[in-house]
Amino acid sequence: MAEGDEVATRDIRxxxxGTATESxxxxxxxxxEREKPLDELVRAGRLRIHERPSADESGAPMGVxxxxxVAxxxxxxxxxxxxxxxxxxxAVEAWRTNRREVEDGEPPEGRVDPVNPDDR
Known part of the structure; x- marks a missing residue:
């Protein structure tokens, strides 16, 4: 991440x-939402966590x-x-570890990236 990215990037995706389910x-x-530092920011009104439709670079739906x-x-x-x-x-890695312990099969891989303001 370049030096000025903290200002330009306001969301994290x-x-x-593709192995992920809606569940x-x-x-x-x-x-x-329950992770302590994130929960505190949500409760303070400084952060929102929501789902939205996703598309890969070609515009085709990804996974589910x-x-x-995280906005x-x-x-x-x-x-x-x-x-x-x-x-x-x-938090995503902790979720994957937990899912591995409570459900059969390998959990889906997760990708966490800052959102480029031009991608919104």
């Missing part, structure tokens, strides 16, 4: 690979066609995107 998407969103967006609410300038990105990545 979480995508699961996986919902469970991961709920997991993210949904992605999770910094306008005016929450004190939220540092780089730290938030690390927290979200750690």
């Amino acid at each position: 979480v995508r699961l690979d 996986d998407i919902g469970a991961l969103r709920k997991w993210l 066609g949904m992605e999770i967006v 910094v609410v306008s005016g929450a300038a004190s939220v540092v995107i780089r730290d938030l990105l690390d927290q979200v990545k750690g």
